Amino acid sequence: MTSIRARLFLILLLTTGVVWLSAIAWIYLDTRAQVERVLDARLSEAARMVSSLLTRQDADGRKGLDAGKAARIAEIAAMHAPYERQLSCQIWAMDGGLVGRSEGAPAQPLTDRGAGFSVTQVNGETWRVYAVENRALGMRVLVGDNMRVRDRLIADVIRGLALPALLILPVLAGLIWLSLKRGLAPLSAMARSLAARPASDLSPLPDNDSPSEIRPMIRALNGLFARVAAARAHERDFTAFAAHELRTPIAGLKTQAQIVLGHGDATVRDNALRQIITGVDRTSRLVRQLTDLTNTESGAFGRDGGELDAGRTLQALADDIRQHHPKAAAITLDPGLSGLTLPVNATLFMLAARNLLENAVLHAPPERPVVCWLRRDPHGASLVIDDDGPGIPEDELPKARDRFFRGRNRTITGSGLGLAIADLALRRMKGGLHLENRAGGGLRAELRFPAEPQPRQRDAP
Amino acid sequence: MRVLVVEDDEVLMDGLQVGLGLAGFTVETVATCADASAALRAAPFDAVVLDLMLPDGSGLDVLAEARARQLPTPVLLLTARDSVPDRIAGLDAGADDYLGKPFDLDEVAARLRALIRRAAGRATASVQWRDVMLDPAAMTVSRAGEAVRLSRREFAILHALIDRPGQVLSKSQLEERLYGWQEEIGSNAIEVHIHNLRAKLGTGVIETVRGVGYRLMEAAP
Structure with missing residues (x-):
């Protein structure tokens, strides 16, 4: 059951019902015992009363009781008005003859027992009988209560008690329902305020006057709101920054296009068109890198796991970069890399390696190839990329991997995102990026991996 | 400019x-x-x-x-x-x-x-000196209502002189205003442009101050 209110309601109703039923059962048993005691007392009293009215003539005459006595006995028998003919009275001689009986009393003796209480069956009816022996007159007085009537009496009493309680039951259910609703009101209020919230509203929910049961949830929700707000602010900053970064190349494109439109000179136009192509290349690379950065950050490329053939992957990357930048420096892969398996996420590895290799070839002089080799050390392994370019000025090294940071030794197509992407991708792989200027000039980029790469046996040359 | x-x-x-x-x-x-x-x-x-x-x-x-x-x-x-x-x-x-x-x-x-x-303290877009009108936006020049066709360099020299009437501009100052740092300048380029300007505008506009440079005429001839 998913609704707390329905569950609580059912539990409360069942427990209340059980308590209520037990109370009724107790009252029933107790009332029944009390009523029996009272009725038994009346029975014995009536029997003694009748016995005291008997005289010697009654015993001797054997003709029946005189009219006055019979009326008196009938009166005793009919003491309780709504339960008419409740009591039946018989007067028997000790030797077996019926001296007299009240109206409606059966002709057979009500009991065989000499004296005291007994329960008997007479003509299919159950009787509670009290017998008194009058030894002086040699007579027996039997006074009986019809049990059917007695049960009706008890049932009436119980009904009188139970009926109001039964009527109260729905009222009780309603009250429980209302109380639950009232008790759970803070929850509903919270649900309402959350439902009415626009997506942009990430302000914390007030938790100072909330019940202690809800407060942990409100705190957890507020924590979530804070994290979402931070992530969103980060995204917004990033988008704003990206928009700024895109505006400059777009301005360049527009300016060059206006030159093409407004000038007839072929040399000027050709130059402007070439500039437009450069600008489009730079802008599309920037857009690709923005996408890469966003995907890496959101974890769309996964984190770790998998394995890849480092030599083959790097060769494919080198060929692709060569195709994109045919006039830039070449990439030389160390023979030790071929047949080497790295236990890393292929997409992230390629992202990091591509950006670093691209950076290296674009900064290096075209005639000095970029060298890529593997260094093993006790902590793991590093893929090292060495170029003979200008390197990064020492004061810019700490900022070099900031987003959109473009240092003094920049290239035309640089976006300031390559190192940021490589750094992020490597950190996602639980590795790291290390940058340093080489002693002889140029930059050394190290892609550090935590796990030791395994030489591949199968198709190693 | x-x-x-x-x-x-x-x-x-x-x-x-x-x-x-x-x-x-x-x-x-x-x-x-x-x-x-x-x-x-x-x-x-x-x-x-x-x-x-x-x-x-x-x-x-x-x-x-x-x-x-x-x-x-x-x-x-x-x-x-x-x-x-x-x-x-x-x-x-x-x-x-x-x-x-x-x-x-x-x-x-x-x-x-x-x-x-x-x-320069001017409100109008075009500059006037006597009967010479120079419009920097349209890059046009007219004298006494007659349009005069000037090359880009000639226009720039006239613009520089007309912006500072009475002031003498040396050859190197004019070169600086006309050419970027990387541009090759012939040793007599300015003289050639001044010569062409005089031919197109007629006499009575540009005056040579010997040994110093060029300026607009002090007084009407």
Whole structure:
């Protein structure tokens, strides 16, 4: 059951019902015992009363009781008005003859027992009988209560008690329902305020006057709101920054296009068109890198796991970069890399390696190839990329991997995102990026991996 | 009209250099704050086009430093950050105008002309000296109502002289206004342009001050 209110309601109703039923059962048993005691007392009293009215003539005459006595006995028998003919009275001689009986009393003796209480069956009816022996007159007085009537009496009493309680039951259910609703009101209020919230509203929910049961949830929700707000602010900053970064190349494109439109000179136009192509290349690379950065950050490329053939992957990357930048420096892969398996996420590895290799070839002089080799050390392994370019000025090294940071030794197509992407991708792989200027000039980029790469046996040359 | 463009994006820098050059400006370009400050110290400019986000700092620092040196050159900020607070910060730092990227090349040229005009204390777009009318925007010149067709260089020389009537401009000053740093200048280029100008405009406009340079005629002949 998913609704707390329905569950609580059912539990409360069942427990209340059980308590209520037990109370009724107790009252029933107790009332029944009390009523029996009272009725038994009346029975014995009536029997003694009748016995005291008997005289010697009654015993001797054997003709029946005189009219006055019979009326008196009938009166005793009919003491309780709504339960008419409740009591039946018989007067028997000790030797077996019926001296007299009240109206409606059966002709057979009500009991065989000499004296005291007994329960008997007479003509299919159950009787509670009290017998008194009058030894002086040699007579027996039997006074009986019809049990059917007695049960009706008890049932009436119980009904009188139970009926109001039964009527109260729905009222009780309603009250429980209302109380639950009232008790759970803070929850509903919270649900309402959350439902009415626009997506942009990430302000914390007030938790100072909330019940202690809800407060942990409100705190957890507020924590979530804070994290979402931070992530969103980060995204917004990033988008704003990206928009700024895109505006400059777009301005360049527009300016060059206006030159093409407004000038007839072929040399000027050709130059402007070439500039437009450069600008489009730079802008599309920037857009690709923005996408890469966003995907890496959101974890769309996964984190770790998998394995890849480092030599083959790097060769494919080198060929692709060569195709994109045919006039830039070449990439030389160390023979030790071929047949080497790295236990890393292929997409992230390629992202990091591509950006670093691209950076290296674009900064290096075209005639000095970029060298890529593997260094093993006790902590793991590093893929090292060495170029003979200008390197990064020492004061810019700490900022070099900031987003959109473009240092003094920049290239035309640089976006300031390559190192940021490589750094992020490597950190996602639980590795790291290390940058340093080489002693002889140029930059050394190290892609550090935590796990030791395994030489591949199968198709190693 | 000599303009310094401070912009680090190569494509845009090239576009401004060529585009403003076609609009009659002589354009020098630098890409960093340090180079911009050095250029502003080294030579006079009629106006500066300044980007804000530069590799070695903010263009606002260059601006603040130049204004601290009492440099009156009009400055047009050209930047991707064009929110209202950014504009206010730029103008309050001493900029004379603000344009957000991407912009229209013709608008940049028009704003630069307006800035230069204002800096020279003129309100009208065209300049008049006696019966010579010079329109910097249309790059046209007329004398006594007759249109005179001038080359870009000739126009620039006349513009420089007409902006400062009575002032003598040396050959090297004119060369500086006409050519960028990297351009090759023939040793007698200015003399040739002056000769052509005199031929097209007729006599009584440009006077040679021997050993010093050139100026507009002091008095009507």
